[in-house]
Amino acid sequence: MDELLSVAEMYRADQLAIAAGVPGPALMEAAGAAVVRAVCERWAPHPTAVLCGPGNNGGDGFVIARLLLEAGWPVRLALLGTRSALTGDAAVAADRWPGPIEAADPYILKGNPLVIDALFGAGLSRPLEGHARAIVEAMEGRTVVAVDVPSGLHGDSGRVLGAAPQAALTVTFFRRKPGHVLLPGRTLCGEVVVADIGIPERVLDGIAPQTAVNEPSLWRHRFPWPALDGHKYARGHAVVLGGARMTGAARLASVAALRAGAGLVTIACPPAAFPVYAAGCASVIVDPLEEDGAFARLLQDQRKNAVLIGPGAGRGAQTRAAVMAALDARKACVLDADALTSFADSADELLDRLDKRCVLTPHEGEFARLFGDSVGMDGDKLSRVRAAAARSGAVVVLKGADTAVAAPDGRAVVNINAPPDLATAGTGDVLAGIVLGLLAQGMDGFEAACTAVWLHGEAGRALGPGLISDDLAGALPGVLKALKAQD
Numbered sequence: 001m002d003e004l005l006s007v008a009e010m011y012r013a014d015q016l017a018i019a020a021g022v023p024g025p026a027l028m029e030a031a032g033a034a035v036v037r038a039v040c041e042r043w044a045p046h047p048t049a050v051l052c053g054p055g056n057n058g059g060d061g062f063v064i065a066r067l068l069l070e071a072g073w074p075v076r077l078a079l080l081g082t083r084s085a086l087t088g089d090a091a092v093a094a095d096r097w098p099g100p101i102e103a104a105d106p107y108i109l110k111g112n113p114l115v116i117d118a119l120f121g122a123g124l125s126r127p128l129e130g131h132a133r134a135i136v137e138a139m140e141g142r143t144v145v146a147v148d149v150p151s152g153l154h155g156d157s158g159r160v161l162g163a164a165p166q167a168a169l170t171v172t173f174f175r176r177k178p179g180h181v182l183l184p185g186r187t188l189c190g191e192v193v194v195a196d197i198g199i200p201e202r203v204l205d206g207i208a209p210q211t212a213v214n215e216p217s218l219w220r221h222r223f224p225w226p227a228l229d230g231h232k233y234a235r236g237h238a239v240v241l242g243g244a245r246m247t248g249a250a251r252l253a254s255v256a257a258l259r260a261g262a263g264l265v266t267i268a269c270p271p272a273a274f275p276v277y278a279a280g281c282a283s284v285i286v287d288p289l290e291e292d293g294a295f296a297r298l299l300q301d302q303r304k305n306a307v308l309i310g311p312g313a314g315r316g317a318q319t320r321a322a323v324m325a326a327l328d329a330r331k332a333c334v335l336d337a338d339a340l341t342s343f344a345d346s347a348d349e350l351l352d353r354l355d356k357r358c359v360l361t362p363h364e365g366e367f368a369r370l371f372g373d374s375v376g377m378d379g380d381k382l383s384r385v386r387a388a389a390a391r392s393g394a395v396v397v398l399k400g401a402d403t404a405v406a407a408p409d410g411r412a413v414v415n416i417n418a419p420p421d422l423a424t425a426g427t428g429d430v431l432a433g434i435v436l437g438l439l440a441q442g443m444d445g446f447e448a449a450c451t452a453v454w455l456h457g458e459a460g461r462a463l464g465p466g467l468i469s470d471d472l473a474g475a476l477p478g479v480l481k482a483l484k485a486q487d
């Protein structure tokens with residue numbers, strides 16, 4: 001599993017490693033050596049400036065400068081702050097640096113195209129300003145290798161505090177932090193190398209991290225591959241509420257649900273729209289809702305076990321009533337798009353009714369409408385999605401280039417495989433359909449959401465530039481085949 005450690009958890013990992021008998025200076029020496037290895041693998045020796053900060057990140061910088069010098073590199077080292085202010089392991093590392101210590105002034109970068117940024121680590125306590133900010137800004141245009149994180153980037157949020165350089169390479173230690181995968185951090189880090197510095201894996205037992213990168217090892221063992229003796233009803237019957245006008249959305253979602261493995265998929269739609277839906281995918285059942293209450297009656301069929309409401313549903317009382325009917329019928333639910341926006345003025349009415357078999361799939365705008373009052377929009381993506389899941393009791397998928405998924409019990413993942421080609425109309429409808437198809441097959445809400453987001457990203461990658469949402473479901477068989485081949 002690819003855990004993401006918060007800054008506090010990383011400090012705890014360091015402490016547990018030291019308590020287990022790995023000396024602090026040995027960790028720092030290993031960290032510096034890992035950076036030097038990564039640098040030497042990528043660049044031939046050339047003039048390099050190592051910028052050291054006042055803490056242990058700077059301590060790593062002293063180790064790096066010494067090892068580069070020993071490897072024959074032309075190195076200059078500059079320190080932000082004074083030598084006498086260094087303490088602990090950083091002071092030990094500084095003692096072992098044989099060269100001069102210069103002041104961290106932008107002039108030191110002159111003639112040094114490669115810069116090692118060892119100013120600040122992931123746990124920055126306040127925004128960069130003054131001298132620190134000036135030197136970070138002066139790195140622009142140079143090849144920057146960041147130690148742990150580009151200085152100024154916060155490891156928990158992925159946000160820039162004041163300023164941070166664009167790195168070509170970031171070498172971090174033991175595990176990535178959320179800031180390496182959340183935007184804009186992910187972009188600023190460039191290539192990320194995770195180095196083993198001798199922290200024993202078992203320290204994770206004492207930390208029990210709740211955050212990870214979304215990858216198949218988290219949910220592959222629960223993927224609902226059809227059984228040899230299975231039949232279509234064993235694979236679930238999914239229902240999609242179709243709207244009167246925007247019919248494409250429900251059609252995209254219904255095909256995606258089938259491709260994700262649902263045994264049957266029904267679109268329940270207004271009678272006037274029946275011809276449009278019926279002319280769509282031949283594998284999808286279309287059921288016109290002839291009279292008031294027809295949707296609730298349709299859901300009385302116990303075999304219909306999962307419901308998607310939102311894509312193209314229309315905003316207003318009818319959609320709200322359909323959501324309530326699905327919740328009353330205790331179906332596994334995916335609520336997306338209009339199903340979320342329809343509760344913008346009465347969010348609590350919805351949020352008080354949800355449980356962990358409900359998956360909400362808002363983009364940032366829909367999130368603001370539904371959770372703006374309860375959670376707010378100020379926090380970072382991971383904190384907000386976690387708070388939203390805790391508030392609602394549902395699984396929340398906060399979409400975007402760095403989609404984050406959270407369960408009400410506090411687990412969360414950040415997804416990193418989705419290409420920007422997915423930023424095109426209708427891809428969210430496809431995602432909602434994939435979640436639906438997996439829920440229909442009995443996957444639990446959090447696993448279904450994580451799996452769907454990953455499959456959606458892989459389908460996007462398989463298609464690449466030029467993809468439109470119509471193509472995505474058709475790419476799922478190839479993605480699923482590759483996933484199955486890894487079993």
Ligand SMILES: NC(=O)C1=CN([C@@H]2O[C@H](COP(=O)(O)OP(=O)(O)OC[C@H]3O[C@@H](n4cnc5c(N)ncnc54)[C@H](O)[C@@H]3O)[C@@H](O)[C@H]2O)[C@@H](O)CC1
Pocket residue numbers: 014024027028029031053054055056057058059060119120121122123124125126127128129132147148149173197
């Ligand atoms: N045993 C360990 O703890 C290990 C730590 N390592 C390194 O240690 C780093 C973390 O070290 P620290 O916790 O000392 O953190 P930093 O090296 O980021 O230093 C924190 C110091 O910077 C100051 N500071 C924070 N924000 C500032 C701002 N905006 N302007 C000016 N000064 C500011 C703080 O007051 C504090 O003195 C990691 O990033 C990693 O590079 C590695 O050596 C591996 C082992």
Ligand SMILES: Nc1ncnc2c1ncn2[C@@H]1O[C@H](COP(=O)(O)OP(=O)(O)O)[C@@H](O)[C@H]1O
Pocket residue numbers: 337363399400401402403418419420421422423424425426427428429430431456
């Ligand atoms: N830059 C991006 N990189 C990766 N994925 C993206 C990017 N922009 C959007 N997406 C994904 O595309 C989908 C868009 O969904 P949504 O905003 O609901 O659009 P629509 O309503 O048109 O379907 C989401 O899954 C989102 O995560």
Ligand SMILES: [K+]
Pocket residue numbers: 057117118119120121146147148149150151
């Ligand atoms: K740094």
